[in-house]
Amino acid sequence: MILGGTREARELADIASGERGFDIVSSLAGRVREPILPAGEVRIGGFGGVDGLRKWLTGNGIDAVVDATHPFAGGMTANAAAAAKSLGLPVLHVRRPGWIEQPGDRWTRVPFLVVAAETIAGLGDRVFLTVGRQGVAAFAESGQWFLIRAIDPPEDAVPARHEVLLARGPFTVEDEIALLTDRRIDVLVTKDSGGPLTEAKLTAARTLGLPVVIVDRPQLPEGAVQVETVAAAWEWLRARGT
Numbered sequence: 001m002i003l004g005g006t007r008e009a010r011e012l013a014d015i016a017s018g019e020r021g022f023d024i025v026s027s028l029a030g031r032v033r034e035p036i037l038p039a040g041e042v043r044i045g046g047f048g049g050v051d052g053l054r055k056w057l058t059g060n061g062i063d064a065v066v067d068a069t070h071p072f073a074g075g076m077t078a079n080a081a082a083a084a085k086s087l088g089l090p091v092l093h094v095r096r097p098g099w100i101e102q103p104g105d106r107w108t109r110v111p112f113l114v115v116a117a118e119t120i121a122g123l124g125d126r127v128f129l130t131v132g133r134q135g136v137a138a139f140a141e142s143g144q145w146f147l148i149r150a151i152d153p154p155e156d157a158v159p160a161r162h163e164v165l166l167a168r169g170p171f172t173v174e175d176e177i178a179l180l181t182d183r184r185i186d187v188l189v190t191k192d193s194g195g196p197l198t199e200a201k202l203t204a205a206r207t208l209g210l211p212v213v214i215v216d217r218p219q220l221p222e223g224a225v226q227v228e229t230v231a232a233a234w235e236w237l238r239a240r241g242t
């Protein structure tokens, strides 16, 4: 089973679904209204915690688990590690590398969204918030104006002064510079998702000399086996094929 919701998960499912000896099922949380579906069998929705996942893995005869969820899907990752461990199943975590600060960047790294909300206080009034719709509530009490970009509209509390921009990456540097300029953005807030699809905003902020508040990733569970690329994940999976 591939736990998905990412480009890496889709790419791995695309590769493995077509291969003899592999029976792949991808799992999505069901958060995005119109998800981009991977090739092959797909199931959608939570399992009901570790116990639910254990039952599902057993009931569906799963031999190996690839956790290719987003680096910030820490709950699902922890559940996958715990369920697989208790059943003695091999589990691999696919984590693309985080973004690395470049010369000219003005980054402040913070451990959590709530700390990001505190940190922006001294950095300007107009904030570009790209933390996913589920992360917006952490800024609900903030007095600044926010440009909130997300794939679907936020459902929880939002800051009083804001504009919602619905969009799905990839984005170009030119478009990001135009957006930051047009909305007169003072500061960008993002999570360290990594990967090329949404990196352009960081280049744009560097180009315009804007500060960036970047939220660090949650840690992987202790002892987790981890790879950074789809190619490495496929190698791992192939070693387990019949």
Ligand SMILES: NC(=O)c1ccc[n+]([C@@H]2O[C@H](COP(=O)([O-])OP(=O)(O)OC[C@H]3O[C@@H](n4cnc5c(N)ncnc54)[C@H](OP(=O)(O)O)[C@@H]3O)[C@@H](O)[C@H]2O)c1
Binding pocket: 003, 004, 005, 006, 027, 028, 029, 031, 044, 045, 046, 047, 048, 049, 050, 052, 053, 068, 069, 070, 072, 073, 074, 075, 076, 077, 079, 131, 132, 134, 191
């Ligand atoms: N967090 C992000 O920034 C982000 C960004 C892009 C994509 N995504 C994708 O969106 C999904 C949800 O992310 P999240 O941060 O809300 O996760 P999360 O907080 O780690 O997970 C919360 C719960 O959602 C369910 N869930 C999460 N991923 C699932 C999956 N692939 N298949 C089935 N159930 C899943 C599980 O419910 P049960 O306990 O009921 O099993 C899990 O305990 C993930 O698949 C992730 O790859 C997340």
